[in-house]
Amino acid sequence: MTCPRVEVRLDRVGRNARTLVDRLGSIGIAVCGVTKATGGSPKVARELLAGGVTALAESRVENVERLRRAGIATEIVLVRSPMPSQAERVVAAADISLNSEVDVIELLSSSAVRAGRLHGVVLMIELGDLREGLMPGDVLDAARRVASMPGVVLRGVGVNLACQSGVIPDASNMAELSAIAVCVEADLGVELELVSGGNSANLAWALKEPADTGRINHLRLGESILLGRDPLTRAPIAGLATDAFTVVGEVIESKIKPTRPRGSTGQNAFGDAVGDAVGSEGRDRSCRRVIVALGRQDVDPDGLEMPEGYRIVGASSDHLVVEAGCDAPVPGAELRFGVNYSALLRAMTSASVLTCFTDEAPA
Numbered sequence: 001m002t003c004p005r006v007e008v009r010l011d012r013v014g015r016n017a018r019t020l021v022d023r024l025g026s027i028g029i030a031v032c033g034v035t036k037a038t039g040g041s042p043k044v045a046r047e048l049l050a051g052g053v054t055a056l057a058e059s060r061v062e063n064v065e066r067l068r069r070a071g072i073a074t075e076i077v078l079v080r081s082p083m084p085s086q087a088e089r090v091v092a093a094a095d096i097s098l099n100s101e102v103d104v105i106e107l108l109s110s111s112a113v114r115a116g117r118l119h120g121v122v123l124m125i126e127l128g129d130l131r132e133g134l135m136p137g138d139v140l141d142a143a144r145r146v147a148s149m150p151g152v153v154l155r156g157v158g159v160n161l162a163c164q165s166g167v168i169p170d171a172s173n174m175a176e177l178s179a180i181a182v183c184v185e186a187d188l189g190v191e192l193e194l195v196s197g198g199n200s201a202n203l204a205w206a207l208k209e210p211a212d213t214g215r216i217n218h219l220r221l222g223e224s225i226l227l228g229r230d231p232l233t234r235a236p237i238a239g240l241a242t243d244a245f246t247v248v249g250e251v252i253e254s255k256i257k258p259t260r261p262r263g264s265t266g267q268n269a270f271g272d273a274v275g276d277a278v279g280s281e282g283r284d285r286s287c288r289r290v291i292v293a294l295g296r297q298d299v300d301p302d303g304l305e306m307p308e309g310y311r312i313v314g315a316s317s318d319h320l321v322v323e324a325g326c327d328a329p330v331p332g333a334e335l336r337f338g339v340n341y342s343a344l345l346r347a348m349t350s351a352s353v354l355t356c357f358t359d360e361a362p363a
């Protein structure tokens, strides 16, 4: 089969989605399924919908357009703040966008009026992680301005933590979001449909007993559904599959070689000083070194989980060098690697990696 490839076990993605949708549904939280790590894969999107997510989310407008071209009519949220230069495409393809710039919402408003559409706006609030968001003191004024614009409707407020600075969603920052929602509702005399508490990093907070989620009724989940892990610790989430995605590469060389480079050394291709670093045992010896036709163009090598008995030595644009403990794979053999979020993202969006889908039950 074609290598390198990423194998997607859709049944596991679907089961993970269903499990989280059910757990969160029981405490009044709806799940929006985020497909951005798959480059807007329509097959993954359909699996998330079959698992019960109420909407889809994407970070790039071209991926939203890809989902639309595949015939997906469900509500889609653009989770990265819209580029002003893309306002028309955003309004044409997405139903809702997360926003923190009133001037950009003005552009969405005029684009929506021209297109005869109504675009939903969720105002993002900065609550500590220091990526996107209005400062809390500016939210009321922004909400009033959005409420007065034609073509857009204020659908809710939201926050995104744990992405830029690793700030943990907790009772305190979530209560702050709830309080802001209540305050906007009182000021404008409306009920906000969406109070969006965050991403996969919110699960530990949301599922803690006893449930105390305040006004929060919405989470945007990607990594936890796709990889079954909590992004705060990368620990597996109980009851979820962590192996829905596997990267497969083909061996192109397999030889016994010394572990220590010979000759004087400078920087390697990616600027690292390897020096006279030696193999896993920390001494000068020989071992089986295997080269896999898999490089930084295909995956993030640091995010690969090595098969049992293998150890990563290094990677360049097209070569992954691994040390094999006992196995001696021959050229042409395939090696299979688990992925973290970064490796998944690169593999699914790389033009040189084939994506294969399977719905088969676990082998």
Ligand SMILES: *Cc1c(COP(=O)(O)O)cnc(C)c1O
Binding pocket: 034, 036, 059, 079, 080, 098, 160, 198, 199, 200, 201, 220, 221, 222, 223, 224, 231
């Ligand atoms: C990526 C992203 C998400 C989803 O994050 P996961 O950790 O994959 O669940 C949610 N919201 C925003 C704004 C994002 O950028």
